[in-house]
Amino acid sequence: MSDYSIKVTAQSQYQPDSSSPDEGRYVFAYTISIENQGAKAAQLLDRHWVITDADGKVQEVRGQGVVGEQPHLRPGESFEYTSGTILTTPLGSMQGAYGMVAEDGTRFKAEVPVFSLASARIH
Numbered sequence: 629m630s631d632y633s634i635k636v637t638a639q640s641q642y643q644p645d646s647s648s649p650d651e652g653r654y655v656f657a658y659t660i661s662i663e664n665q666g667a668k669a670a671q672l673l674d675r676h677w678v679i680t681d682a683d684g685k686v687q688e689v690r691g692q693g694v695v696g697e698q699p700h701l702r703p704g705e706s707f708e709y710t711s712g713t714i715l716t717t718p719l720g721s722m723q724g725a726y727g728m729v730a731e732d733g734t735r736f737k738a739e740v741p742v743f744s745l746a747s748a749r750i751h
Contacts, residue, residue: 632730633666634701634738638722642747643712649747652716656745659710660694662726662738664701669731671700672707672738677724679745682717694726718747 639659646655664670677689692698699707713722723742729735 631666631668631732632670632728632734632736633664634670634726634728635663635665636726636738636740637661637663638740638743640722640743640745642745644747647747649718654715654718654720654745654747655712656715656720657710657712658722658743658745659708660740661706661708662699662701663706664703666730667703668734669700669702670728670736672698672726673729674727675724676727677713677722677740679713679715679720679722681715681720685716689724713745715745720745 641657643655643657647653674692675694679687695709695711701707721742721744724740726738728738
């Protein structure tokens with residue numbers, strides 16, 4: 629087992645009630661689960677997202693923590709949160725990384741694998 633191992637899973641859901649397709653506004657919620665599978669406790673410090681729409685337009689988002697928190701995870705613990713993003717196309721993707729620091733001071737990245745953002749209106 630690695631000392632530093634964070635598993636990140638993501639699920640997205642199109643939000644039709646908040647979206648305005650006629651105006652090019654597609655709202656997506658995504659739920660992220662962050663699980664510490666390593667041998668050392670670690671804290672999430674920051675995030676970096678790369679959001680790409682169907683036209684290839686890329687938005688990069690960087691910031692401290694997630695949903696106003698910087699969760700501290702002991703081995704075996706997990707943290708889940710839901711956030712959202714807005715695209716101008718009905719299809720896109722997100723990927724990124726969390727900046728982590730282990731209890732021994734080691735900094736490392738927890739990669740967020742690419743996940744899709746897709747509305748049900750794709751024909």
